[in-house]
Amino acid sequence: MVFLAAVAVNIAIWAIDYFAVGYQSSNYYSVTYTVSSVADAVTPNLDSTQMFATTNVNSTLSVAIGLVYSWVLWKFPLIIYSFNLIEKK
């Protein structure tokens, strides 16, 4: 049940993004975007192409939404682990 609740959170985030926000939020949003000369796709990878229009790449809203998503799905759960570590034994 706990796992299903976590899956539901993921789906809820997807639904909010899909129905209400309509933004992709990664700085990799544009398939031609490169971030590193060490390891990055030279040729755009269409397997990861965008669903929404590319006009809002790296806009303030898309970056802010990216932060929120990453905190809900990954960074805040990691901080909970930090709390687990300092719990009284």
Place this chain on the structure above:
Amino acid sequence: MILLAIDILLTVYVLAVYNEYIYYGIYVILTLIIAIINNAGLNRTKEALCNALIPLMLIAFLYVCYSLFLPTLYNVYLNNLSSMSSIFLVVYAYPFFDLLFYGLTLFLGTKVELSVKSFFANIHFLMIGYGVGMILIIGYTEVEFYYLIGYFIFKNIFVNWIVRNWEQVVSNPPCLPGWGILYYVSYGLSFIPIIGVGKLVIAKSFMSYIFAKTSTILYTYSNPLYPSNTFSATSLTFNSSLNGNIYWLSGVIIWVAMTFTQRYDRKKPNLYDFFYALCGIHLFYMGIASSLSLYVLASFANLK
């Protein structure tokens, strides 16, 4: 709050310079500091050090191996061998690396305390994600598909039913079979969250077609010998019929083989487990996106 402020600053000022990596590094250091400070008076410094560092550094290590080391190796094969030889070498050598990573994970699992085992166990999601992706990109009509499945069945049975009786080193999270739900939900919704400890993995959008459009490495394009449903450009949003270059049945076969050959720890869940499940889900997506991107990374990335 400090970490949130750091993340915002990094996002604003160094968005394109590995801000996610820097954030993760700072997070690990801060976690280590508070863990040591809070346990120092109890003379548990060594335990605090192990509990804080081992799981977090293992995640980073596996992530780098999956998204950088293995694609680089594949790139070396491609530069020195024929395309087909490279593919076969990657597939047949994969169990060696998986065994290495799995053994390392089991060994390090003995170095952390019981209270953090439920977090540590979620690292299995990362490894199973990568393994599932590796099998998927072969295609279920190929003997290599069953070679890798056979390897996983052998490994699971050996570790879960034989080794486990000698040593209590195996600690699979009870929800590990849930990766099947994650895979098919993501397939149907064209959904994969922003992934990566850093954004090295090429599956880069929040809503991605990586599940549907990734081709098998043996049949780059749709082939009559490999049943698949070409992804339709008209169904750009939902993919409820599970059309894609990788046939939908492959996931079921892998799920059955992986799930029923393992044993899972049973325990009453607590609130921590909810957040750890979120971590596990993220790790699964990281793993499967890394392996599905293997060919793209090896062929088109600047791996020198």
